Amino acid sequence: MNGEGGSQRKTIVAIVLAVIAVPLFVYTVWSARGTKAPAPEPGAARLVRQVRRPAAGEARLLQPSLDPTLQLGLLKESESVEYKGTGRNIFAQQQEVAQAGPGGIPAPLDCAFKDKKNPACAPPPPPGPPPIPLKFYGFASERGQPKKVFLSEGENIFIAGEGDIVNRRYRVVQIGPTSVTVQDMLSNNQQTIRLSG
Numbered sequence: 001m002n003g004e005g006g007s008q009r010k011t012i013v014a015i016v017l018a019v020i021a022v023p024l025f026v027y028t029v030w031s032a033r034g035t036k037a038p039a040p041e042p043g044a045a046r047l048v049r050q051v052r053r054p055a056a057g058e059a060r061l062l063q064p065s066l067d068p069t070l071q072l073g074l075l076k077e078s079e080s081v082e083y084k085g086t087g088r089n090i091f092a093q094q095q096e097v098a099q100a101g102p103g104g105i106p107a108p109l110d111c112a113f114k115d116k117k118n119p120a121c122a123p124p125p126p127p128g129p130p131p132i133p134l135k136f137y138g139f140a141s142e143r144g145q146p147k148k149v150f151l152s153e154g155e156n157i158f159i160a161g162e163g164d165i166v167n168r169r170y171r172v173v174q175i176g177p178t179s180v181t182v183q184d185m186l187s188n189n190q191q192t193i194r195l196s197g
Contacts, residue, residue: 129189134158134170136180136193147175151182151193 138150140159148161149172158166165171165185173190174181183190 129184129187132170132182132184132189132191132193134166134182134193135196137196139175149175149180151180 133153134151135153136149136151140148140150146161148159151158151160151166151172153167156167160166160172162172162175166182169185171183171185172180173183178195179192181190181192
């Protein structure tokens with residue numbers, strides 16, 4: 001019996017809550033429909049009335065409006081506005097200074113690939129090969145043996161004779177009394193290195 005009594009109580013409570021909730025819901029919906037949009041403040045209306053009309057050719061400034069509808073007339077006006085600027089060319093002063101002559105900057109040369117005979121218009125020469133980083137600091141010679149030289153690159157020291165290859169890149173071409181001629185095998189560049197003391 002307790003089980004049936006408990007379920008009857010729950011049913012009665014649910015019916016009472018539904019009876020209270022339905023009128024409350026209907027009242028909320030009807031009151032929300034009946035409300036109107038708030039009227040604009042008097043200060044805002046005064047602001048719109050004080051806007052002056054733009055003169056002919058003058059851009060029209062848009063004032064804030066409380067009307068949320070799209071105003072196609074204002075869009076049409078904004079499309080027809082053409083930017084005229086102040087008439088000042090920001091590059092004109094530089095052109096005038098460049099053409100000024102003796103008091104200003106000299107005019108640039110017109111070297112657009114047509115005046116290649118003019119030495120001022122010639123392209124810069126290609127960069128030369130990199131210098132050979134070896135230093136020559138002495139001889140090593142014994143009787144009856146070909147002359148050899150001491151060469152260094154950083155902390156590495158090499159002993160080489162004519163025709164020998166140093167550091168897998170440089171070939172000793174000629175050994176003189178105060179210098180040695182070395183050829184870079186990669187760039188085919190020859191350089192004479194003087195005896196450093």
